[in-house]
Amino acid sequence: MMRWLEVAVEATPDSAEDIRLIMAKWAGSAVAVEERADEHSVDRVCRLTAYLPDGERLAATRHDLLNALWHIGSLGVKSARTPIERWTDESEWHSKWKAFFKPARVGRILLAPAWDDSVENGDSVVRIDPGMAFGTGLHVTTRQSLLAMQDRLSQGDEVLDLGTGSGVLAIAAARLGAGSVKALDNDLTAVEAARANVTLNGLKDVVTVSRGSLDRGTSERDYTTRFDLLVANIVAAVHLQLAGAMIDALKLGGTLILGGITQPRETEVAAAFADRAMQLVDSTHDGGWVCLTFQNDADGGRRGVSCTKNG
Amino acid sequence: MAKKVLTVVKLQLSAGEATVAPPVGPSLGQHGVNSVQFCKEYNERTRAQQGSIIPVEVTIFADRSYSFITKTPPTSDLLRKAAGVEKGSGTPRNEIVGSVSRSQLRQIAEVKMPDLNAMDVEAAEKVVAGTARSMGLRIGSE
Numbered sequence A: 001m002m003r004w005l006e007v008a009v010e011a012t013p014d015s016a017e018d019i020r021l022i023m024a025k026w027a028g029s030a031v032a033v034e035e036r037a038d039e040h041s042v043d044r045v046c047r048l049t050a051y052l053p054d055g056e057r058l059a060a061t062r063h064d065l066l067n068a069l070w071h072i073g074s075l076g077v078k079s080a081r082t083p084i085e086r087w088t089d090e091s092e093w094h095s096k097w098k099a100f101f102k103p104a105r106v107g108r109i110l111l112a113p114a115w116d117d118s119v120e121n122g123d124s125v126v127r128i129d130p131g132m133a134f135g136t137g138l139h140v141t142t143r144q145s146l147l148a149m150q151d152r153l154s155q156g157d158e159v160l161d162l163g164t165g166s167g168v169l170a171i172a173a174a175r176l177g178a179g180s181v182k183a184l185d186n187d188l189t190a191v192e193a194a195r196a197n198v199t200l201n202g203l204k205d206v207v208t209v210s211r212g213s214l215d216r217g218t219s220e221r222d223y224t225t226r227f228d229l230l231v232a233n234i235v236a237a238v239h240l241q242l243a244g245a246m247i248d249a250l251k252l253g254g255t256l257i258l259g260g261i262t263q264p265r266e267t268e269v270a271a272a273f274a275d276r277a278m279q280l281v282d283s284t285h286d287g288g289w290v291c292l293t294f295q296n297d298a299d300g301g302r303r304g305v306s307c308t309k310n311g
Numbered sequence B: 001m002a003k004k005v006l007t008v009v010k011l012q013l014s015a016g017e018a019t020v021a022p023p024v025g026p027s028l029g030q031h032g033v034n035s036v037q038f039c040k041e042y043n044e045r046t047r048a049q050q051g052s053i054i055p056v057e058v059t060i061f062a063d064r065s066y067s068f069i070t071k072t073p074p075t076s077d078l079l080r081k082a083a084g085v086e087k088g089s090g091t092p093r094n095e096i097v098g099s100v101s102r103s104q105l106r107q108i109a110e111v112k113m114p115d116l117n118a119m120d121v122e123a124a125e126k127v128v129a130g131t132a133r134s135m136g137l138r139i140g141s142e
Helices: A013-027 A058-074 A090-100 A140-152 A168-175 A188-200 A236-248 A263-275 A300-310 B024-029 B035-049 B075-083 B102-115 B121-134
Strands: A003-011 A031-037 A044-053 A084-089 A104-106 A109-113 A125-128 A158-162 A180-185 A207-211 A227-233 A250-262 A278-286 A289-296 B005-014 B053-061 B066-070 B098-100 B137-139
Touching: A003 A013, A003 A058, A013 A031, A013 A044, A013 A058, A031 B024, A044 A058, A044 B024, A084 A090, A090 B024, A090 B035, A104 A140, A109 A168, A125 A168, A125 A188, A140 A168, A140 A227, A140 A250, A140 A278, A140 A289, A158 A168, A168 A180, A168 A188, A168 A207, A168 A227, A180 A188, A188 A207, A227 A236, A236 A250, A236 A263, A250 A263, A250 B035, A263 A278, A263 A289, B005 B024, B024 B035, B035 B053, B035 B066, B075 B098, B075 B102, B075 B121, B098 B102, B102 B121, B121 B137
Parallel strands: A109 A125, A158 A180, A158 A227, A180 A207, A227 A250, B098 B137
Antiparallel strands: A003 A044, A003 A084, A031 A044, A031 B005, A104 A109, A250 A289, A278 A289, B005 B053, B053 B066
């Protein structure tokens, strides 16, 4: 596993920028400046950390950086002469936030971390270990998509979760009564995490996870399958890019839930789908994020698609 | 009631291309922030500025929730682009590596205005000119 050497210096906010520039010379963009209130006084203190990757050049880079810091230390920022060094690796920083991931209820669904024993498995429980993939379910965009899905999903629906990440929405769809769920993601890390989570929730018979998207040859998509509900909690750019393919994958009267849209792009996305004869039936706004729900207009929508296919 | 602030982390990241590698992973992860989630948000908000460095200030609250604001690109970054040079001079008194025009200075000053302690664009222009000289860039017909 890749590891990094942390070289940290404490400084006053005045001298922070000088030290940051010195660190950036050797660590590039891998420099963090943290500013917080000093526990013992009214002043603010800065902690500057440079991250140097382990490898052949580490010894030389470290030497040069410490040398430069020593010089700036001599010019007044005394603490720069005695930086604090320690090793860090991926596993450390990925595990730390886990301590703060607590069970949370979103509508009828209870989201729980995979490692939390205090929650008993049940019909409304979605257990998640996001690993390196996106989606604890606690992020605003996931909550919005999850709530929209609870409003629109009917028992036995065939559901497609596009850009599934940790699989949280796909698993929730199954818990909400979907007959079958297909989860797609073009990131292999996400596919692996989602598969593990589906197994963890005992839903292998209902949810299938594959690598792919809607517009690529890598997709395992069977073009005869259309879905009652398609949820895509991704970003506006991808929604716009895949608009045609998403609508094409919907059944007559099907529902499309688009999450992860930032407020400035709401109009653009809404217009792009309205132009394709999709009817906006709901929208939610929270903390700068927008979730749009569309219905495939039974007449216009289908005709639009068949025109594209023939022409 | 305002939430209790735990700390503020400042990073300089490439717009639309942030990953969980340092500095993001360790600097946010140590405070209990999910860095994968942060990267997604940052990249989405800065997608339009891809190719620039967009500094970000992440405020982390005691309950481990966070919010962030993005800043204008560093002056030196804008100057390097305007002058078409890879990097500034190490010895700006002796070695001039390129030049920027007055109108380029004005443009950069306008971009940087929100983040500078300057009353008007003229004052901001002087701040930018100072940075340019310290990087070994000649200004206009100087």
